[in-house]
Amino acid sequence: MSTREPSRAVCPGSFDPATNGHLDIIGRASRLYDEIIVAVLVNESKHGLFSHIERMEMLAEVTKDLANVRVTSFEGLLVDFCRTEHVKVVVRGLRAVTDFDYELKMAQMNHGLSGLETLFMPTNPLYSFVSSSLIKDVAKWGGDVSAHVPESVAARLKQRLADRYPRGAGA
Numbered sequence: 001m002s003t004r005e006p007s008r009a010v011c012p013g014s015f016d017p018a019t020n021g022h023l024d025i026i027g028r029a030s031r032l033y034d035e036i037i038v039a040v041l042v043n044e045s046k047h048g049l050f051s052h053i054e055r056m057e058m059l060a061e062v063t064k065d066l067a068n069v070r071v072t073s074f075e076g077l078l079v080d081f082c083r084t085e086h087v088k089v090v091v092r093g094l095r096a097v098t099d100f101d102y103e104l105k106m107a108q109m110n111h112g113l114s115g116l117e118t119l120f121m122p123t124n125p126l127y128s129f130v131s132s133s134l135i136k137d138v139a140k141w142g143g144d145v146s147a148h149v150p151e152s153v154a155a156r157l158k159q160r161l162a163d164r165y166p167r168g169a170g171a
């Protein structure tokens with residue numbers, strides 16, 4: 001009987017916070033690989049709306065039905081994280097051609113650094129305009145983002161923005 005190594009890929013990102021677009025990519029990737037590691041970048045020099053722990057909690061909640069998905073965090077170079085985790089493939093969503101320039105450079109740099117491969121997955125057109133920063137901006141001014149983020153993320157956003165802007169946005 002032949003045995004093979006389980007196939008694994010990483011879905012890295014800032015996820016501040018996770019959107020339905022992220023979830024779509026993670027879900028589709030989880031059907032292509034035996035194991036998906038969702039890796040949240042820890043960037044101490046950049047203050048996000050949510051801490052990396054909160055981002056991981058939200059991601060764990062919204063991926064809990066995907067048995068082969070694990071959520072963790074990483075600091076430093078993605079290629080070093082992937083080497084430690086024995087992962088050879090990164091999956092990244094491409095929303096539009098405007099994403100391509102930046103993504104191609106990262107993919108080429110990562111490949112040059114360690115041979116890490118990048119698989120680009122076209123985003124579902126339903127989410128092609130959705131980004132975490134747009135979600136935060138709309139939510140901050142009281143706009144409805146419930147169609148673009150999971151319910152639990154929408155609730156956390158509302159709470160966080162109400163705490164941060166008690167007199168206005170998010171209230």
Ligand code: PNS
Pocket residue numbers: 012013014015041076077078079105106107109110
């Ligand atoms: O969700 P984002 O912010 O588009 O994700 C970008 C991310 C986290 C994948 C990228 O910034 C990254 O891999 N950062 C880790 C540091 C690193 O490896 N930089 C060199 C990339 S070529």
